[in-house]
Amino acid sequence: MTEKVITIDGIRVYVDMLARIEHSCDPKLCGRQGNCCSCYQIPLTKAELSRAIGLSSHAANYQPDLLDEDVELFEEMDDDSLILGSTDTGRCVFAFPRGRGMYCSLHAACLELDLPPYRTKPAPCTLWPLCLSESKPLELAVMGDAKQFPCNRLLKKPRKTLHAGIAEILDELYGPDFTEKVNKHL
Numbered sequence: 001m002t003e004k005v006i007t008i009d010g011i012r013v014y015v016d017m018l019a020r021i022e023h024s025c026d027p028k029l030c031g032r033q034g035n036c037c038s039c040y041q042i043p044l045t046k047a048e049l050s051r052a053i054g055l056s057s058h059a060a061n062y063q064p065d066l067l068d069e070d071v072e073l074f075e076e077m078d079d080d081s082l083i084l085g086s087t088d089t090g091r092c093v094f095a096f097p098r099g100r101g102m103y104c105s106l107h108a109a110c111l112e113l114d115l116p117p118y119r120t121k122p123a124p125c126t127l128w129p130l131c132l133s134e135s136k137p138l139e140l141a142v143m144g145d146a147k148q149f150p151c152n153r154l155l156k157k158p159r160k161t162l163h164a165g166i167a168e169i170l171d172e173l174y175g176p177d178f179t180e181k182v183n184k185h186l
């Protein structure tokens with residue numbers, strides 16, 4: 001099937017693909033394994049890293065392991081790019097278990113400090129289950145493995161408007177005008 005792609009504000013957007021997913025995060029659904037904070041290497045910009053480091057002492061109220069001097073908040077890759085640090089099991093160093101779910105200590109610290117969590121966390125965290133390619137021009141699509149997570153539902157046909165959970169992600173990262181432009185193409 002050929003995917004419908006529209007360029008919006010310089011980003012190639014796979015509009016029908018975005019309209020075929022419904023997403024509602026409820027950490028109690030995914031349990032401690034196989035959740036989105038344990039499955040990926042999260043690329044970071046320098047600004048995102050600075051924000052994460054700046055919030056780490058507050059985040060440690062929720063994830064005390066962050067105070068361990070052996071914990072690396074980030075890793076530098078061979079090509080000099082940066083990714084969020086992770087534990088031996090692949091879990092992000094900022095993730096912490098509570099009850100049956102996994103939560104984000106950066107997100108919790110933002111709420112504590114009255115900061116907007118979705119604009120403070122690394123963009124890939126806010127975007128998930130969507131993803132932005134590193135290509136030029138940028139391409140906005142849905143993660144290939146999205147359907148294996150219980151918070152995502154993939155539909156056979158595109159919706160007439162984006163699901164609220166997807167619209168919220170776009171609103172936070174690109175603004176409501178961007179979301180409206182996507183909806184106009186559906």
Ligand code: SF4
Pocket residue numbers: 024025026027028029030034035036037102149150151152
């Ligand atoms: S977005 Fe999905 S996988 Fe990630 S914490 Fe929420 S329910 Fe779990």
Ligand code: SF4
Pocket residue numbers: 036037038042084092093094095096103104105106107121122125
């Ligand atoms: S920073 Fe937060 S949302 Fe992002 S991977 Fe780590 S725990 Fe998950």
